[in-house]
Amino acid sequence: RKExxxxxxxxxxxxxxxxxxxxxxxxxxxxxxxWYRQDCRKEPxxxxxxxxxxxxxxxxxAQLNRASQYISLLIRDSKLSDSATYLCVVNLGSQGNLxxxxxxxxxxxx
Amino acid sequence: NAGVTQTPKFQVLKxxxxxxxxxxxxxxxxxxxxxxxxxxxxxxLIYYSASExxxxxxxxxxxxxxxxxxxxxxxxxxxxxxxxxxxVYFCASNLQxxxxxxxxxxxxxxx
Numbered sequence: 001r002k003e004x005x006x007x008x009x010x011x012x013x014x015x016x017x018x019x020x021x022x023x024x025x026x027x028x029x030x031x032x033x034x035w036y037r038q039d040c041r042k043e044p045x046x047x048x049x050x051x052x053x054x055x056x057x058x059x060x061x062a063q064l065n066r067a068s069q070y071i072s073l074l075i076r077d078s079k080l081s082d083s084a085t086y087l088c089v090v091n092l093g094s095q096g097n098l099x100x101x102x103x104x105x106x107x108x109x110x
Numbered sequence: 111n112a113g114v115t116q117t118p119k120f121q122v123l124k125x126x127x128x129x130x131x132x133x134x135x136x137x138x139x140x141x142x143x144x145x146x147x148x149x150x151x152x153x154x155l156i157y158y159s160a161s162e163x164x165x166x167x168x169x170x171x172x173x174x175x176x177x178x179x180x181x182x183x184x185x186x187x188x189x190x191x192x193x194x195x196x197x198v199y200f201c202a203s204n205l206q207x208x209x210x211x212x213x214x215x216x217x218x219x220x221x
Contacts, residue, residue, distance in 0.1 A: 034209070043200055043212035044153070087153070089210075098143075098210060102152035 003027060006088050006101040014109055017078045021104045023071040023088030031093035033064055035073050038085045038103065047073075047086070078108045112136050116201040116213035123191040123220045131186040131216050133201030139211075141204050142184035143168075144176060146197040147215075153200070159184055160206070191220040 006023045013019050025033075033050035048055065050062040050071055061074040071088055088101035116133045123129055135142065144156040145168075155168030159178040173195060175187045184203075188195055196219050204210040 041215075043214050045212070046209050049209070098155075100145075100153040102150065 003099045004088055004090050004101040006086075006104045008102060008104060010105040010107050012107045012109060013078055015078055015080060017108075018074065018076045019078055019106060020075075021073045021086055021088075021106075023073075023101055025069050025071070025088075025090045025099070027090070027092055027099075028066075028069060029092060030069075030090045032091040033071050034089040034091070035060075035062060035071075036087040036089055036100075038087055040084075044087055044100075075106075078106075080108050080110065082106060083108045114201055114203055114211050114213040116199075116216055118216060119214065120217045121219070123188075123218065125192060125220060127191050127220075128187065128189050129191065129218075130188075131199055131201070131218075132183070133185060133213060134183045135201075135203040135211070136182065137203060137211065138181070139203035139205055140181070141206055142178065143202040143210070144174070144184070144186045145200045145202065146170065147200060148197050156186065156199075188218075191218075193220045196220045 004025050035047040036044040037047045038044040048057050050064045054063045059076045063072045085103040085105045087103045090099045114135045140161050143158040145153045147153050154170045156174050157176040159165045162181045165176050177185045199216045201213040202210050
C-alpha cells in the first residue's frame with residue numbers, strides 16, 4: 001500500500017460547485033497533516049494545515065479521521081482560480097519524513 | 111521577502127556533464143530539503159539536512175550529492191548527469207515540524 005494515496009483526477013467542475021478530495025495514509029504514527037496547492041509549473045504552497053477537530057478557512061474545510069487514516073478537503077463555491085493540483089502531505093514527525101501524495105488535479109470551468 | 115531562492119531556473123545538460131543547483135533561504139530555518147518532481151510520480155525526497163553540518167539520504171539519492179554550506183545554503187550536485195535525471199527540482203526549508211516552504215523550482219533537461 002502506498003504511503004499517501006490520492007485520487008489523481010482530474011476533477012472537472014463548473015464554477016460554484018462543491019468538490020471534495022480524499023487522501024488516505026498508511027502510517028498510523030503520522031503526526032501532522034497538510035494540504036498544499038500547486039499551480040502549473042509552480043512550486044507547492046501551503047493551503048492549510050489539518051487539525052484533529054477539523055478546520056475551516058473561508059471556502060475550504062479540512063477534516064482528519066485518525067481511526068480511518070483519512071484526510072479530506074472540501075471546496076465550496078468553486079472559483080476559476082481554484083484550478084490547480086492539490087497535494088495531501090503527511091508528516092511522520094521526524095526529519096525528512098514529509099510524505100507527499102501525488103496530487104489531485106482540479107479544473108474549474110466557467 | 112525572498113524566502114527560498116534556487117538557481118538556475120532552467121538548465122540543459124549533456125549526458126555525463128556535471129552541475130550544481132544552488133539553494134538559499136533567509137527564514138533562519140534549520141532544515142533544508144531537495145525534492146524532484148516527475149509526471150505521475152509526485153514529489154520525491156532526494157536528500158535533506160536537519161541542521162547545519164548534517165545531511166541524510168532521502169528516497170532517491172543515487173546520482174546526487176549535497177552540501178550544507180551553512181545554515182542558509184544547501185546545494186545539490188549531479189556529478190555525471192543522466193537522462194533519467196531530467197526533472198523539476200525543488201529546494202525547500204522549514205523549522206522542524208512546521209510548514210515547509212519551497213523554492214520556485216529548477217527545470218533540468220539532460221540530453
